[in-house]
Amino acid sequence: MPSNVSPAVGGGAGTRAGTATSTDVPAEAVAPLMRGISVLRRLTDADGVASLSGLERATGLARSTVDRITATLARMGYVRLDGRDAVLAPRLMELGNAYLAALRLPRLLDSHADALADELDESVSLAVGDLDGVRFIHQATRRRAMSLSFRIGDLLPAERTAPGPLFATEWDERDWSRWRTRRAGDPEDRRFPAVPARSRPLDDGSGDDGSGDDAGRSTGDGDGDGDFERRTAEARETGWALDDQLIEQGLVALSVPVRDPRSGRIACVVSVVSHTSRHTAGDLRDSVLPRLRTAVAAMEEELRAELNGGLNAELNEGLNAELDESSRGSRPAGPAPRTGLALWTGASKQELGREFIESLARGLTVFTAFGEGRPELTLTQVAQATGLARATARRALITLEHLGYVATHDRVFRLTPRVLGLGFPPLSRLSLAQIADPHLTTLSQRLQDSASLAVLAGDDVQYTARAATRGIMSINVTVGTRLPAYATSLGRVILADRPDHPLPALPRLTPRTLTDQDQLKAVLERVRQDGYALVDGELEEGLRSIAAPVRDRDGRVVAAVNVAMHSSRRTPERCVTEVLPELRRATQDIETDLHVAGRFSRVPYV
Numbered sequence: 001m002p003s004n005v006s007p008a009v010g011g012g013a014g015t016r017a018g019t020a021t022s023t024d025v026p027a028e029a030v031a032p033l034m035r036g037i038s039v040l041r042r043l044t045d046a047d048g049v050a051s052l053s054g055l056e057r058a059t060g061l062a063r064s065t066v067d068r069i070t071a072t073l074a075r076m077g078y079v080r081l082d083g084r085d086a087v088l089a090p091r092l093m094e095l096g097n098a099y100l101a102a103l104r105l106p107r108l109l110d111s112h113a114d115a116l117a118d119e120l121d122e123s124v125s126l127a128v129g130d131l132d133g134v135r136f137i138h139q140a141t142r143r144r145a146m147s148l149s150f151r152i153g154d155l156l157p158a159e160r161t162a163p164g165p166l167f168a169t170e171w172d173e174r175d176w177s178r179w180r181t182r183r184a185g186d187p188e189d190r191r192f193p194a195v196p197a198r199s200r201p202l203d204d205g206s207g208d209d210g211s212g213d214d215a216g217r218s219t220g221d222g223d224g225d226g227d228f229e230r231r232t233a234e235a236r237e238t239g240w241a242l243d244d245q246l247i248e249q250g251l252v253a254l255s256v257p258v259r260d261p262r263s264g265r266i267a268c269v270v271s272v273v274s275h276t277s278r279h280t281a282g283d284l285r286d287s288v289l290p291r292l293r294t295a296v297a298a299m300e301e302e303l304r305a306e307l308n309g310g311l312n313a314e315l316n317e318g319l320n321a322e323l324d325e326s327s328r329g330s331r332p333a334g335p336a337p338r339t340g341l342a343l344w345t346g347a348s349k350q351e352l353g354r355e356f357i358e359s360l361a362r363g364l365t366v367f368t369a370f371g372e373g374r375p376e377l378t379l380t381q382v383a384q385a386t387g388l389a390r391a392t393a394r395r396a397l398i399t400l401e402h403l404g405y406v407a408t409h410d411r412v413f414r415l416t417p418r419v420l421g422l423g424f425p426p427l428s429r430l431s432l433a434q435i436a437d438p439h440l441t442t443l444s445q446r447l448q449d450s451a452s453l454a455v456l457a458g459d460d461v462q463y464t465a466r467a468a469t470r471g472i473m474s475i476n477v478t479v480g481t482r483l484p485a486y487a488t489s490l491g492r493v494i495l496a497d498r499p500d501h502p503l504p505a506l507p508r509l510t511p512r513t514l515t516d517q518d519q520l521k522a523v524l525e526r527v528r529q530d531g532y533a534l535v536d537g538e539l540e541e542g543l544r545s546i547a548a549p550v551r552d553r554d555g556r557v558v559a560a561v562n563v564a565m566h567s568s569r570r571t572p573e574r575c576v577t578e579v580l581p582e583l584r585r586a587t588q589d590i591e592t593d594l595h596v597a598g599r600f601s602r603v604p605y606v
C-alpha cells in the first residue's frame with residue numbers, strides 16, 4: 001500500500017513514519033483508532049494475511065504497537081493471530097456490511113444484476129463512485145479461463161474504467177483537481193492494488209482495437225488526462241461509457257448509470273464485462289446496450305417503488321434487522337450487543353490489560369451504528385446506538401471523517417464507500433471451507449480428534465475441509481472424498497433438513513448399516529429434532545462419528561461438521577456429553593462468520 005495514503009500518525013509513541021502529515025490531523029483525532037485502521041488497510045491490501053513484522057515495516061509502527069493493535073483486533077474477532085501472521089477474519093465484514101446495508105442498493109439491485117449476468121452469460125457488476133475512483137459493491141461473476149475479476153470493495157482509478165466517465169459527469173472543480181493531483185502523484189496507479197500497474201499507455205494510436213468507432217479510445221495516450229475528459233464529455237452525451245482494455249489487455253466493459261429517483265443523481269453504475277475473445281468493445285456496446293438499458297430501467301423502477309412504498313415499513317424493518325444482527329449467533333470474541341459495549345470493553349481490558357486498546361475497539365464500533373434504515377445519524381444517535389459516551393463517539397467520528405470513512409453535512413454523518421476498503425475485497429471471496437478451516441482446527445485441537453466439513457453432493461457427502469490429528473490410527477479421508485450420505489453422520493445431518501430428498505437404495509456396508517428406508521426416515525426425523533447425528537460403525541466397523549449442521553442466514557442446512565474417531569476412544573454416551581458441546585461451539589462460530597460474510601456476498605459452499 002502506498003505510504004502516502006496510509007494514515008501514518010504523527011506524534012504518538014511508536015510512530016516512525018516520516019510521512020506523517022500531523023498538521024492535517026485534527027487535534028481531537030484518536031491516534032490508536034488511526035493506527036488500528038492503518039493496520040486493517042495494510043492487511044486488506046496484502047490480501048488478508050501479513051506477518052507482524054511485515055505490518056511493522058509497512059505501517060511504520062513500533063512492534064509493540066502492532067502487537068497491541070492486532071491483539072485488540074483479535075479480541076474483536078476482526079483478525080486471527082496465526083503464529084507470526086495476522087489474518088483478516090470474516091467478522092470484519094460487519095463494517096462493510098454496515099455501509100452496504102445503509103446504502104440499500106445491494107439489497108434492491110443485486111438480484112437484477114445476477115439475472116442480467118445469467119441472461120447475457122457475461123459478468124455484471126455494480127459500482128459506486130469513491131472520490132476519484134470507482135468501487136465495486138456487487139459482482140455477478142462468470143468464471144472463465146480468461147478473466148480478471150474484481151471483488152466487492154476493490155477500488156479502481158476512475159479513468160481506467162467504464163463507470164468512471166459516468167461518475168465524472170457529476171464532478172465539480174474540486175473533484176477534477178483531486179483527480180489531477182492524484183494522477184500526477186501516482187502515474188503508475190500504485191495506490192490501486194486491485195489493478196495491474198499502468199505501464200505504457202495501452203493505445204498506441206493505431207486504432208486497430210476492434211471497436212471500430214469513436215466510442216472507445218482516441219489516439220495517443222489512451223488513458224491520459226485529455227482522453228478521460230473527452231470520454232466524460234461523451235458519456236454526458238450518450239448516457240453510457242466503455243472501457244476498451246484500459247485496465248488490462250482483453251478486458252472490455254460497458255456501463256450505464258442507475259439514477260436515484262429523488263435527486264436524479266447517479267446512485268450506482270451497472271457494467272457488463274467481457275473479453276475481446278468474445279466481444280470487441282464496439283460489439284459489446286452494439287449487442288448489449290439495449291438490454292443493459294432495459295435492466296437499468298427495471299432497477300430504477302425498483303428504487304422508485306422502494307421510495308414510494310416502503311419508507312415507514314423499511315424503517316421498522318431496518319431497526320429490527322439491526323437488533324437481530326447484533327444478537328445473532330454466539331459472540332465469544334466479538335463485540336457484545338451495543339448496549340453492553342462498555343461492559344464488553346471493560347471486561348476485555350481487565351483480561352488483556354495493556355494489550356487491549358479500548359479507544360480502538362470503541363472507535364471501530366462506530367461503524368456498526370449505521371445500517372439498514374439508519375443511513376444518516378446524528379452524533380446523539382451514534383452515541384445511543386453504540387452505547388459510547390457522547391464525547392467518545394464525537395472523537396471517533398472526527399477521526400473517521402478525517403480518514404474519509406465518514407462524511408458529514410448539517411450535523412448528520414454517513415458512511416462512505418471507503419469502508420469497504422477495510423477487509424471486504426479478500427474476505428468477500430472466502431469459501432465456506434476457508435471460513436470453517438480455523439474453527440475445525442480449534443475443534444480438532446480441543447478434542448484431539450479429526451474434524452471435517454462436508455456438503456451434500458447428490459447422494460454423497462463430499463468433504464470440503466478437514467483438520468486431522470496425527471495419530472497412529474487416523475481416519476483416511478481427505479478433502480474431496482465422497483462417502484454415501486445415508487451411512488455417515490455428516491450426511492444424515494444434511495438429509496434431515498431435506499425431507500424431500502429422495503433416498504437412494506441403502507446397501508449394507510457393515511453388519512450395522514441401516515438399510516431400511518422407513519427406519520432411516522425415522523432416524524432422520526430424530527436427527528432433525530436433536531440437531532445432531534451419531535453414526536456408529538455403519539460405514540465402517542469401528543468408526544464412530546458425530547455431526548452437527550451448519551445453517552445459512554435463512555436457516556437452511558448447507559453443510560455439516562463432524563468429529564470422527566475409532567470406537568475404542570469414546571463411548572457413544574461420551575460422544576454426546578463431551579464431543580457434542582465442542583462440536584456445537586464450532587458450528588456456531590462457523591455460522592456466525594458465514595452469516596456476516598454471506599450478507600452481501602455469495603459464499604461458495606464448495
Ligand code: PHB
Pocket residue numbers: 124125126148149150160161162163242243247252253271273
Ligand atoms: C468489472 O466489473 O469487473 C469492471 C467494470 C468496469 C470496468 C472494468 C471492470 O471498466
